[in-house]
Each structure stands twice: as structure tokens, then as C-alpha cells.
Amino acid sequence: MESKGFSELGLDENILKALDVMGFxxxxxxxxxxxxxxxxxxxxxxxxQTGTGKTLAFAAPILSSFRRSEGKINSIILTPTRELAIQVNDELNRIGKFTKVKLIPLYGGQPIERQISALRKGIDIVVGTPGRVLDLIRRKVLDLSSIRFLVLDEADEMLNMGFIDDIEEIIKNSNEDRQTMLFSATMPPEIKKLAKRYMRPEAKHIAVSKGTMTVATVEQYYYEVKNRERFESLCRILDVEEPSAAIIFCKTKRGVDELMEGLQSRGYGVEGMHGDMNQNQRINALRRFKEGSSEFLIATDVAARGIDVENVSHVINYDLPQDVESYVHRIGRTGRANKEGVAYTLVTAREYTSLKHIEKATKSKIRRREIPTVDEIFVSKYKTMLSRIKETLEEDSYKRFIPLATELDEEFSLVEVAAALMHMLYSKEVSYDYSENAIGSASESKRLFLTVGRMDKVNPKKLVEFFSENAKINKEDVGDIDILEKFSFVNVTEAAAESIIKYCSGKRFAGRKLNIEISTKSRK
Structure with a gap:
């Protein structure tokens, strides 16, 4: 059965316009x-499951039905963590690009006075963590008595983090005539009781099964990139890895066109496929890719559906897909017929959390790789050239050039001649004008998530001392520290992050076993 497009779901034109710009x-x-x-x-x-596109599922209807009521909050969305609050708020901003909606993320670790000031100036939609939202309600700053929509996002995670009482108090302070939405990966008894108590009896329960979410024959890796360096990072990866046949996925049709133009201008053999191309264009692009006249096929998820190409060595996610299922479908284009395949994904620091959700849902390991340096590109190209030269020397076809080489030998060293010819070949093989040996900085900070907070009587001094004693790091390696009620975030250098996770996670601290993991790259 063919799935419906967004235009058939009843969404407002402004929302459909934004979704088109976003590339959905x-x-x-x-x-x-x-x-x-x-x-x-x-x-x-x-x-x-997380990573199935739940944010858009509730954000699009809320924004489609949005009507401003001056001085009154229209909607509130509760999330378990600061990171998710920021992520959801950013997504609503993009979806509501043409609606002029006023949004604010509310979470601990940020000056509450600034948030109070913003609320008093007028906000339409609040995205917040239960602790900070409840604090603002108790201060009589946040009034939910007129809200039209209430969303509990990742409800089971909020339950696991001990927010159930806070959530109930927030709901009790909300408009009784609101429309309530609850999203959760699992439905433990406490969540079922919450739904029964605070949602209408005729509430609809939609469950989406996970299906098969693993691709066992595909080696999966990721590269952390900055948005402005995404294109150069891809070129470096292609120049080092030299895929024999790769499908590169972009999130948008415009992204396919821009990437295709960029790669073609630098001499890469590229074809493109997306929904705006007619059937003949797509068939011809696919034929050229299958025949090997093009090394790379750039496509959107929809355009790539049904593609059946043997011997695809690599799949590259130039953009992270919107859900786990799309990721699985993408990387399933390689590693077929029990052959091994390779999947690379380019992610920014903010997308790292989404990548970890994919890793968890697929029960697979997505390993980190560093963006290649120019030195590594040179070594890779040298090995390829050397192999090709040896193959040529084993044949007779080169012998007609011996008289010309003998003539050059009278004026130049044949070693220099060989080096000059290799330089010419290298310049042809590497089309991008790399200005620096490496891009990105190894000294940039990592953001750590710790399962201790104010309730454990933790303070910055105690944390730094604990890290210094166990991980043998310097105080200068530690940056911003945000201590919330039940957990904390700490910015540290990349080298220090590895040591802290290795030597501190799992140890007892503040009377409990401490778990530490990377959250996002740095505080934004």
C-alpha cells in the first residue's frame, strides 16, 4: 500500500511549506x-522507538492549529532532559518557520531570570524539563491555565528519571480542556496509569512496531564534522577510501543538486536522483551508475526506494536521516548477498545524540573515525598509484614509450621524471584544493552527562577533585559545569573525556555508582 504524502494529512499550508524547505x-x-x-x-x-520522527508527529499538528492568544501560553511540551528540550525547540522553530510562533526552551543550568523575562514578554509554546517548568509555575510566572496542547515526550524516560510527581503537579496546573499527547517507547504500568488519569477516555493509542532493525553485514562508522566543513570532509573521505561504487544520501532535493554540482565541478563521477526528476532522468542516472560510468549516486530516501544495485561498496549518509527506519533502509543498500559493506555517517555535535539513538535501536556498533588529513590522502593515493604502476610494468603496452623515456634520461634523472608523472597523476586524482593538513580541532571540548546532581550534594569543586584523583587530569581540562537536580553536565577536553569515562564511570561518588557518557560536543 502506497503511503500518503504530508499534503494528504490535512496540515496547514505554512507547515507544508516549511516541511518542503526542510526536505521531508x-x-x-x-x-x-x-x-x-x-x-x-x-x-x-x-x-x-526514539528516532522514528515523533517530534514532527506532534509539532506539525500543534503548529497547524496554532492561534495566538496574547499573553497566554498556547502549548507546553515536557521533555526529560535539557538536551532533548533544545532539540525539540529547534525542530519546532524549523517547522514553524512561516507561522511567527514564539518559542522558548526552559531547563535548569541557565539563568532563571532570563527565562522569566522572556515569558513576561509573551511566549506561545514552551518546551521544558519538568523541574524548571514546575519551578516557574510555583513562582507564578508560568501560567498553563489556558493551554490548548500538552505533550509528554519520552514519557518512560521521565518516569525513569523520577519526574512522575513533577509531571502530575504540572498537569494539575494545566487547562482541563486541553488536548493531551503522550509519546513513549515503552508503556510501563505507571505510564498507563498516568494516561488513564489525565487523558480523555476516548484517547487513541498508536503503536508502531520496530520491525527488523539490524544490518549484520555492514560495518558502520561516523565522522563528526562541522556544518561548514561537511563538503570538504566528504571529499577527504572519498579521496582516502576510494569507494568502487557508493550511494550518498542527502535529506533534501536541493541538497542532492548542490552536492552533485559541487562534486562534479571537482572531477568526481557523480549521478543524482530525487523526486523532482522525471522518470527518464532517474532511469538514465541509475543506468550510468550500474554500468560504472559514475562512481557515486546521490539520492534522497524516496528517490532511492526500490533501487537494486549489486556491488555497492559504500553507503554514505551526507545528512542524518529523520528516523531509524530510514537509516536501516539506507545502509541496507550495501552488504548484500552476504558480502561485506561499509556505511559512513557525517554528523555534527548536535546530531550525536540522534546517532546514539540509532545505534541503540539497531543494536549495532557505529564506530568513530577521524576526518582524513592531507598526509593520509597522499599515502592512500600513493599506494593506489604504485599498484597501478606495477600492474602496467607486468604488461607490454608501456614499451612504446621507452624511446621517449630514454630521451628524457639524457636531460633529467628518471627518478625525477617518475616523480613528476606521479605528481601529475596525483593532481588529477585529488580535485579538492585542500588548504590545511587537518580540519577540525582535537582540542575541542566534549560534553559529559553524569548521573549525579544537586540532590547528591554535588558541587563543581568536588567533581573536579574526583576527576583529578581518578582520571589524572588537570583542572584546566575542565570547562563549564552545569549541576541540575538529578544529573549534571560537564565540558572537558577531548583527551580528558576519554580518561574520565575510562577511569571514573562506574566508580562510587557522592554515595552512589556514577555513570558517565558523552552528551553533546559543547554547550551551545
Whole structure:
């Protein structure tokens, strides 16, 4: 059965326009099922794994139905962590680009006075963590008595983090006539009780199954990049790895066109496929790729559906897909017929959390790789040239050039001649004008998530001392420290992050076993 497009779900034109700009071609399963129900005004429980596109599933209907009421909050979205609050707020900003909606993320670790000031100036939609939201309610600054929508995002995670009492108090302070949406990967008894107590009896329960989410024959890696260096990073990867046949995925049709133009201008053999191309264009592009006249096929998810190409050595996610299922479908283009394949994904620091969700959902290991240096590109190209030269020497076809080489020998050293010819070949093989040996900085900070907070009587001094004693790091390696009620975030250098995770995670600190993991690259 063919899935519906976003335009068939009943969304407002401004939202459809924003989704088109964002490059979404068709809804995920949870979006296709939940959006019409929410637009009809029903309460809804959406049960689906993280990474299936749940944010858009509730954000698009809320923004489609948005009507400003001066001085009153229209909607509130509760998330378990600061990181998710920022992520959801950013997503709403993009989806609501043409609606002039006023948004604010509310979370601990930021000056509350600044948040109070913003609320008093007028905010339409609040995205926040339960602790900070409840604090602002108790201060009589945040009034939810007129809200139209209430969303509990990652409800099971909020339960695991001990927020259930806070959530109930927030709900009790909310408009009784609101529309309520609850999204959760699992449905433990406490979440079911919460839904029964605070949602309408006729609330719709939509569950999206995970399906098969593993690709065992594909080696998976990721490169952390900066957005402005994404294109150069890809060129470096292609120049070092030299894939025999690779499909490169972009999130948008415009992205396919721009990347295709950029790679073609630098001499890479590239074809492109997306929804705006007619059938003949797509068939011809696919034929040239299959025949090997082009090394790379750049495509959107929808355009690549149904592609059946043997011997694809690599899949490269130039952009991270919107959900786990799309990721699995993408990397499944390689590693077929029990052959090994390789998948590379380019992610920014902010996308790292989404990548970890994919890793968890697919039960696979996505290993980190460093962006190649120019020195590494040189070594790779040298090995390729050497192999080709040896193959040529084993044949007779080169012998007609011996008289010309003998003539050059009278004026130049043949070693210099060989080096000059290799330089010419190298210049032809490497089209990008790399200005620096390496891009990115190894000294940039990592953001660590720690499972201790104010409730454990933790302070910055104690944390730094604990790190110094166990991981043998310097105080200068530690940057910003944000201590919240039940957990903390610490910025440290990349080298220090590795030592802290290795020597501190799992140890007892502040009377409990401490778990530490990388959150995002740095505080924004």
C-alpha cells in the first residue's frame, strides 16, 4: 500500500511549506498515523522507538492549529532532559518557520531570570524539563491555565528519571480542556496509569512496531564534522577510501543538486536522483551508475526506494536521516548477498545524540573515525598509484614509450621524471584544493552527562577533585559545569573525556555508582 504524502494529512499550508524547505518528502509511520488523529482533536498515545520522527508527529499538528492568544501560553511540551528540550525547540522553530510562533526552551543550568523575562514578554509554546517548568509555575510566572496542547515526550524516560510527581503537579496546573499527547517507547504500568488519569477516555493509542532493525553485514562508522566543513570532509573521505561504487544520501532535493554540482565541478563521477526528476532522468542516472560510468549516486530516501544495485561498496549518509527506519533502509543498500559493506555517517555535535539513538535501536556498533588529513590522502593515493604502476610494468603496452623515456634520461634523472608523472597523476586524482593538513580541532571540548546532581550534594569543586584523583587530569581540562537536580553536565577536553569515562564511570561518588557518557560536543 502506497503511503500518503504530508499534503494528504490535512496540515496547514505554512507547515507544508516549511516541511518542503526542510526536505521531508513523506511522513514516517508514526507521523502518518498520529497527525490526522491529532488534527481531529483527539488525545493520543504514540508508542514508538526514539528516532522514528515523533517530534514532527506532534509539532506539525500543534503548529497547524496554532492561534495566538496574547499573553497566554498556547502549548507546553515536557521533555526529560535539557538536551532533548533544545532539540525539540529547534525542530519546532524549523517547522514553524512561516507561522511567527514564539518559542522558548526552559531547563535548569541557565539563568532563571532570563527565562522569566522572556515569558513576561509573551511566549506561545514552551518546551521544558519538568523541574524548571514546575519551578516557574510555583513562582507564578508560568501560567498553563489556558493551554490548548500538552505533550509528554519520552514519557518512560521521565518516569525513569523520577519526574512522575513533577509531571502530575504540572498537569494539575494545566487547562482541563486541553488536548493531551503522550509519546513513549515503552508503556510501563505507571505510564498507563498516568494516561488513564489525565487523558480523555476516548484517547487513541498508536503503536508502531520496530520491525527488523539490524544490518549484520555492514560495518558502520561516523565522522563528526562541522556544518561548514561537511563538503570538504566528504571529499577527504572519498579521496582516502576510494569507494568502487557508493550511494550518498542527502535529506533534501536541493541538497542532492548542490552536492552533485559541487562534486562534479571537482572531477568526481557523480549521478543524482530525487523526486523532482522525471522518470527518464532517474532511469538514465541509475543506468550510468550500474554500468560504472559514475562512481557515486546521490539520492534522497524516496528517490532511492526500490533501487537494486549489486556491488555497492559504500553507503554514505551526507545528512542524518529523520528516523531509524530510514537509516536501516539506507545502509541496507550495501552488504548484500552476504558480502561485506561499509556505511559512513557525517554528523555534527548536535546530531550525536540522534546517532546514539540509532545505534541503540539497531543494536549495532557505529564506530568513530577521524576526518582524513592531507598526509593520509597522499599515502592512500600513493599506494593506489604504485599498484597501478606495477600492474602496467607486468604488461607490454608501456614499451612504446621507452624511446621517449630514454630521451628524457639524457636531460633529467628518471627518478625525477617518475616523480613528476606521479605528481601529475596525483593532481588529477585529488580535485579538492585542500588548504590545511587537518580540519577540525582535537582540542575541542566534549560534553559529559553524569548521573549525579544537586540532590547528591554535588558541587563543581568536588567533581573536579574526583576527576583529578581518578582520571589524572588537570583542572584546566575542565570547562563549564552545569549541576541540575538529578544529573549534571560537564565540558572537558577531548583527551580528558576519554580518561574520565575510562577511569571514573562506574566508580562510587557522592554515595552512589556514577555513570558517565558523552552528551553533546559543547554547550551551545
Amino acid at each position: 518528502e513523506e511522513p514516517s509511520k508514526i507521523q502518518a498515523e498520529v497527525i490526522p488523529i491529532l488534527l481531529e482533536g483527539h488525545d493520543a498515545i504514540g508508542q514508538a
